[in-house]
Amino acid sequence: MAGGMRARRRNQGTDYWPGFVDAMATLLLVIIFLLSIFMLAQFFLSQQLSGRDTVLNRLNAQISELTQLLALERASARELEDTISGLEASLGDATSEKDRLLALLANSSGEADEAGGRAAQLETLLDDEKQVSQRALAQIELLNQQIGALRRQLAAANAALEAAEAKETQSQAKIASLGKRLNAALVQRVQELSRYRSDFFGRLREILSQRSDIRVVGDRFVFQSEVLFGSGSEDINPEGQVELKKLADAIKELAVQIPDEINWVLRVDGHTDARPLSGTGRLRNNWELSAARAISVVRYLIEQGVDPKRLVAAGFGEFQPLEEGETPDALAKNRRIELKLTER
Structure with missing residues (x-):
């Protein structure tokens, strides 16, 4: 009978331990979830960064290639400009020679035939140099068009790079928002399950007390x-x-x-x-x-x-x-x- 009385006194005492353990279990689940969210965020972030690095490397390679092509085109343009300058100088010399010969023709009828022949040759030479100058100008125009196209490609590459960076920023914001929502949902579910666990154990205490x-x-x-x-x-x-x-x-x-x-x-x-x-x-x-x-x-x-x-x-x-x-x-x-x- 004494043993029965002691057992009843123990059963009548307040047992705080289940509530304390419920709180600790809830805290442990929240910590585990936060670690899971952190690992998930790291995974998504690494995927986004890897994709961005790939795009950046491809764009940098394209920019480097376009820069090299632009340098080559500019060198060719400078060579053509030098050629045109030389042709223009030659044209000036030929014009001076033509004027001198015409003056000699006017002063000397005996040298007229020779001067006329040399004048005809100079005319032919001038025509040839003009044709060369026109071809050189056409090549320069073509080079300018190519340089404009290269500049447009560089602008498109920069725009793509900026779009990739903006997308990365949006992805990071989405990951952070997802983590907050999942965290709130998990905390709520843990709290709900803890409450039902407490109610369940309370009911068992009643029927098996x-x-x-x-x-x-x-x-x-x-x-x-x-x-x-x-x-x-x-x-x-x-x-x-x-x-x-x-x-x-x-x-x-x-x-x-x-x-x-x-x-x-x-x-x-x-x-x-x-x-x-x-x-x-x-x-x-x-x-x-x-x-x-x-x-x-x-x-x-x-x-x-x-x-x-x-x-x-x-x-x-x-x-x-x-x-x-x-x-x-x-x-x-x-x-x-x-x-x-x-x-x-």
Whole structure:
């Protein structure tokens, strides 16, 4: 009777630990999400920067090539201008010679024929030089047109470069906005799931409050294995079926309340103590025993109408103890089934 009174006093005490663990779990999820958003933003930014570098390298190569062509065209234009200058000088000399010969022709009739012949030659030479000058001018005009085309190509390349930089700025702004929206959505979902977890555990406390071997540890609801199974067995005993029926009803009530966009699951974890099995039965070790017990609980909950998509079974063997040591109390606490409401 004294033991029963102490148990009731413990049950009547205020347990702040679940709320504290809920807050810490929420903070951890937010931190993990922020790290994920940072990595996502870095990935998108690196993709944008890589694309921009590729465009810049291509544009720089085109600009370099156009600059070289422009330099060659300008050199050719200068050569043609020098040629024209030389031709114009020769033309001036020929004109002077023509004038001198005509003067000699006027003064000397004896040299008229010779002067006339030389004058005809000079006329022919002048005509040839004029033709050469016209071709040179035509080439200069063509070069000017080519230089204008090169300048237009350079302007188009600069415009493309500016457009690429503007696009990069817009992409960075979109990534930042996406990160903020995802962060806000995740925080809201984490808060909602935490609230439903607290409501769920509160409901379980109400319907299972009379048992000291069913308790809350952190963010998990813990059934001692003796409540559900016999020693070394994976079959749920009648007493355990009664308690799991209450649990199934609470889960179905919760499923109606949680919005569809929250992808939640109830994880059922099986744990054993450190004592090995005999190895002569169907289950050869604690891994198999813990997993088989978790699967048995999940199957029973499904039989009671719980949606299979909302259930997960896992076995941990003896490798996640609640208490260290080989005392009977420590071994009993380590033999357990844990329930955790989480996101998939």
